[in-house]
Amino acid sequence: MPTHVNGWPVVAPDLSAVIYGNRRALAAMAEALDKPQESRRWAGAAEDLRLATFEACYSAEDEFFYDRDTFGALRKIKEMQLMPMVSEGMLSPRQFQRIWDRYLGNPAHYGLPFQWPSIAASDPHYAPKGNAWTGATFLNWTVRAVQWMPGYLGTEYFHSFMKAEHPVHHL
Known part of the structure; x- marks a missing residue:
């Protein structure tokens, strides 16, 4: 995504959700392979991203998740950023x-x-x-x-x- 274009999102909750889901999957795979330390590392990275996504993209006023643009402002368009967050848990x-x-x-x-x-x-x-x-x-x-x-x-x-x-x- 070209971040040099004014207004393009640089923080997106839907993309973060996909990465979160990937990290959870890696934690589960490490657990299945009897690698508890790796599992904890991936689970911790997933939780850190979840918390960062809430901090950066969540509007408590609207109870909605928005993209953040290059200026740090929330792009208050009610797009389907919610669904990846739902589907990835x-x-x-x-x-x-x-x-x-x-x-x-x-x-x-x-x-x-x-x-x-x-x-x-x-x-x-x-x-x-x-x-x-x-x-x-x-x-x-x-x-x-x-x-x-x-x-x-x-x-x-x-x-x-x-x-x-x-x-x-x-x-």
């Missing part, structure tokens, strides 16, 4: 529930009949015939639902989501 159950209730499951933002647009329906940058379902959107998060949904929302919700019972399938 960066949120506690309580944090997830607050974000689910406020944003991801809320029809005013992301819980639309065709769920999880790239940009929240409430954001001024939302364009349903343009940017709404481009990039890492519905299909990617539906495929990844097996990774995060049972743990955060329960297996019953997951099973209903994957069947025609879920509102997203009634377009």
Whole structure:
């Protein structure tokens, strides 16, 4: 990513989440290989990144994670930075529930009949015939639902989501 371009994010919660997930996977692999010291090192690096991501990208006022631009300002566009953080398990159950209730499951933002647009329906940058379902959107998060949904929302919700019972399938 060209960091010399004014306004481009230099700190991004979604990219940090992927690295966090990789570090957790490395910790699990080291544990499986009976290398506890390496496992602790990778787990510690993952936790350090999780904390740094919260510190750098989280807005307590909005309860949302934003990119930070080259000037250090939060880019307050409600994009789908939340989903990698969810799928990689960066949120506690309580944090997830607050974000689910406020944003991801809320029809005013992301819980639309065709769920999880790239940009929240409430954001001024939302364009349903343009940017709404481009990039890492519905299909990617539906495929990844097996990774995060049972743990955060329960297996019953997951099973209903994957069947025609879920509102997203009634377009």
